[in-house]
Amino acid sequence: EAKANGRHTFSVFSAAETHLLKQRMQLRQELFNALEQRQFVLYYQPQICAGDGVVVGAEALLRWNHPRLGILAPGTFLPILEDSPAMAAVGAWVCEEACRQAREWEGMGYRLQMAVNVSPRQLTDENLPALLKALVERHGLDPESIKLEVTESMLMQDIDKAAQVLRQLMHDGFHIALDDFGTGYSNLSYLRRFPINTIKIDRSFVQEIEQDRRCLDIVNGVVAFAKSLKLSVICEGIETEGQRSALRSTGCDVLQGYLMGKPMADVEFRRLLAQSPKPKRSEEDCWEPEQ
Numbered sequence: 001e002a003k004a005n006g007r008h009t010f011s012v013f014s015a016a017e018t019h020l021l022k023q024r025m026q027l028r029q030e031l032f033n034a035l036e037q038r039q040f041v042l043y044y045q046p047q048i049c050a051g052d053g054v055v056v057g058a059e060a061l062l063r064w065n066h067p068r069l070g071i072l073a074p075g076t077f078l079p080i081l082e083d084s085p086a087m088a089a090v091g092a093w094v095c096e097e098a099c100r101q102a103r104e105w106e107g108m109g110y111r112l113q114m115a116v117n118v119s120p121r122q123l124t125d126e127n128l129p130a131l132l133k134a135l136v137e138r139h140g141l142d143p144e145s146i147k148l149e150v151t152e153s154m155l156m157q158d159i160d161k162a163a164q165v166l167r168q169l170m171h172d173g174f175h176i177a178l179d180d181f182g183t184g185y186s187n188l189s190y191l192r193r194f195p196i197n198t199i200k201i202d203r204s205f206v207q208e209i210e211q212d213r214r215c216l217d218i219v220n221g222v223v224a225f226a227k228s229l230k231l232s233v234i235c236e237g238i239e240t241e242g243q244r245s246a247l248r249s250t251g252c253d254v255l256q257g258y259l260m261g262k263p264m265a266d267v268e269f270r271r272l273l274a275q276s277p278k279p280k281r282s283e284e285d286c287w288e289p290e291q
């Protein structure tokens with residue numbers, strides 16, 4: 001085809017494009033050694049009780065500490081990883097590291113719920129419940145202290161298998177959150193078919209909550225039906241005081257966003273814990289919707 005366009009079109013890529021492609025291919029190569037080279041780290045973003053500001057949880061977020069490029073967010077590498085067999089090992093590492101960290105904080109007197117994102121592949125892996133059970137036992141954790149974050153699109157891929165895995169996880173005592181709620185089809189039948197403890201309202205609703213009355217109405221509505229299903233609600237992506245105060249009246253249980261804290265390394269997270277209000281009651285209350 002290139003030939004047909006004339007003899008000057010000897011390459012379909014410009015020099016700049018070729019450079020970019022090479023970079024991407026190199027990144028891909030490096031990515032598959034990253035686990036072995038111990039270049040993955042978990043960052044933690046605080047989840048705060050809307051009522052009293054106590055830190056009740058943390059979301060573990062994967063970062064790649066690249067030797068030349070520094071800390072990379074999942075957007076740059078997760079799509080490559082998710083298509084590869086290496087994802088299983090990385091997913092298992094994330095679970096292990098999150099458990100280790102949760103136990104360490106617990107030992108320091110902070111009993112937090114650790115939220116762990118799972119990939120579509122993990123969710124249809126029948127071995128996931130056994131793997132997680134072995135991990136919490138080894139680390140001396142209560143399964144309740146681990147909350148697995150799944151998305152609707154994952155549930156859609158292999159509905160029966162995913163439902164089976166989630167039911168086993170729930171049976172074993174793990175908690176489950178439906179992440180990015182409101183961005184997919186938000187097929188409400190998922191709430192009936194899949195065992196879930198928490199709905200995580202996507203940040204797109206929070207972003208517009210002050211300008212767009214409908215966003216506030218939607219959040220109010222989601223909170224109302226979540227409560228009737230005895231689910232807790234967390235809002236993500238809160239960046240401003242205005243957004244936080246707009247959310248105050250909705251009855252949303254837990255808040256997460258840059259305003260309360262960006263994803264951060266363990267050392268910083270500990271500093272935040274030390275400065276945060278101390279719980280006056282069992283931390284878990286925030287995750288139990290009031291009846």
Ligand code: C2E
Pocket residue numbers: 045060061062073074075078094117118119120149179180203236237238239256257258259263
């Ligand atoms: P997610 O699970 O929905 O995580 C929330 C994302 O929103 C995080 O991006 C977080 O840094 C960002 N975020 C939190 N608060 C704010 C805010 O106030 N404003 C804005 N603009 N953004 C905020 P991050 O860390 O880049 O992760 C992106 C996605 O990558 C995650 O979305 C999750 O789907 C996936 N991911 C992250 N870690 C893992 C992991 O360990 N395993 C798997 N399978 N997926 C992961």
Ligand code: MG
Pocket residue numbers: 059117149179
């Ligand atoms: Mg998440």
Ligand code: MG
Pocket residue numbers: 179180200202236
């Ligand atoms: Mg999300």
Ligand code: MG
Pocket residue numbers: 151179180
């Ligand atoms: Mg997501």
